Amino acid sequence: MAGLYLSNLTLSHFRSHKRAVLDVDARPVAIYGNNGAGKTNVLEAVSLLSPGRGLRRASAQDMTRRPEALGWKLTALLHSPRGLNEIEIQSEGGAARQVRIDSKPAAQTALGRIARVLWLIPAMDRLWIEGADGRRRFLDRMTLSFLPDHAELSLNYEKAMRERNRLLKDMVREPSWYAALEARMAEAGVAIDANRRHALEALSKAQDAAETAFPAATLELQCDMPRDIDGFQAALADNRMRDLAAGRTLIGPHRADLYAVYTAKKVPARDCSTGEQKALLVSLILANARALAAETGAPPLLLLDEVAAHLDAGRRAALYDEIVGLGAQAWMTGTGAELFDALGDRAQYLEVTEDSGTSQVGIVP
Numbered sequence: 617m618a619g620l621y622l623s624n625l626t627l628s629h630f631r632s633h634k635r636a637v638l639d640v641d642a643r644p645v646a647i648y649g650n651n652g653a654g655k656t657n658v659l660e661a662v663s664l665l666s667p668g669r670g671l672r673r674a675s676a677q678d679m680t681r682r683p684e685a686l687g688w689k690l691t692a693l694l695h696s697p698r699g700l701n702e703i704e705i706q707s708e709g710g711a712a713r714q715v716r717i718d719s720k721p722a723a724q725t726a727l728g729r730i731a732r733v734l735w736l737i738p739a740m741d742r743l744w745i746e747g748a749d750g751r752r753r754f755l756d757r758m759t760l761s762f763l764p765d766h767a768e769l770s771l772n773y774e775k776a777m778r779e780r781n782r783l784l785k786d787m788v789r790e791p792s793w794y795a796a797l798e799a800r801m802a803e804a805g806v807a808i809d810a811n812r813r814h815a816l817e818a819l820s821k822a823q824d825a826a827e828t829a830f831p832a833a834t835l836e837l838q839c840d841m842p843r844d845i846d847g848f849q850a851a852l853a854d855n856r857m858r859d860l861a862a863g864r865t866l867i868g869p870h871r872a873d874l875y876a877v878y879t880a881k882k883v884p885a886r887d888c889s890t891g892e893q894k895a896l897l898v899s900l901i902l903a904n905a906r907a908l909a910a911e912t913g914a915p916p917l918l919l920l921d922e923v924a925a926h927l928d929a930g931r932r933a934a935l936y937d938e939i940v941g942l943g944a945q946a947w948m949t950g951t952g953a954e955l956f957d958a959l960g961d962r963a964q965y966l967e968v969t970e971d972s973g974t975s976q977v978g979i980v981p
Contacts, residue, residue: 620914621945624693629681631657632975640964644939644946646956649968654975655949659919661690662947664705666733667724667767677710694731697913701730728764732908732916736901744885744893751874758904759815766811773804777865785863802849808869812837822907829934830899832879839872894926905942918946924955933958
């Protein structure tokens with residue numbers, strides 16, 4: 617299978633990296649070094665090759681190297697079954713990111729059509745036991761990987777909802793002020809809901825068809841809203857008095873939640889052990905990758921930060937086997953090279969060190 621992979625990633629004044637040039641091949645990339653050396657910063661750079669704010673959800677200003685604060689730039693050579701793309705992303709003076717694809721200015725949403733990127737980071741380990749916001753982001757990241765236009769739909773919905781919420785906070789009661797906004801919200805909101813359900817169906821099929829060492833999860837989208845445009849628009853109108861009292865919109869896809877059950881044990885994910893919760897997350901990322909490989913012809917780029925945490929040696933080896941079997945270029949971090957012993961020469965290795973606040977990346981022979 618012709619895969620999706622980076623052959624070059626160059627960081628300039630990005631986070632702790634003054635300049636780093638990474639020339640790699642299509643194999644998984646194992647990155648190791650001490651805590652705080654700058655390993656996750658490399659993964660964050662790769663995550664910016666997809667729409668959104670990256671795996672840390674940081675502002676462009678936060679990503680600039682200190683104390684210089686000159687702005688930052690990333691360049692990447694991305695190979696896919698469709699060909700080779702050169703991607704440039706930069707920010708000057710804390711301004712919003714600017715994207716160029718093959719030397720032409722492009723919207724961030726355009727990245728989703730050429731680069732499918734999934735990630736698993738330590739902050740997600742508490743996904744099943746914290747608020748619904750994180751689970752919605754997790755679901756929308758998976759949905760975006762299947763349906764690149766999902767990002768634009770989400771932006772349209774959020775913009776219309778913000779305007780409606782402003783009216784609600786100002787206690788505007790005139791129906792005509794709401795009608796056009798609610799029509800836009802209904803059109804985008806129903807599409808968002810349908811996209812999410814499409815993604816969950818694809819994940820379910822991928823889990824059912826896989827032989828894997830990781831547990832399957834039964835997923836359910838919990839969303840109390842009509843699933844047709846006219847019905848949702850009517851519900852928004854009917855709910856105005858309640859929304860006026862709250863000062864915000866109380867129904868819609870922005871209130872949805874993702875409910876998961878450890879299938880074999882019939883135990884809700886929130887009640888599972890820490891190790892089981894981590895295994896379920898890994899399982900879903902792998903299922904997402906398998907589904908994308910079947911649907912698009914190539915697995916996505918995988919970003920697995922400190923992936924060895926909560927995985928025993930057997931599960932770690934099984935994870936590496938599945939990544940290699942998928943043909944995915946996975947960028948993985950860990951504190952020591954020994955965490956990647958089971959990969960052997962199936963991967964390439966980078967060591968990240970830090971001196972006086974500046975990260976250095978070295979290719980390990």
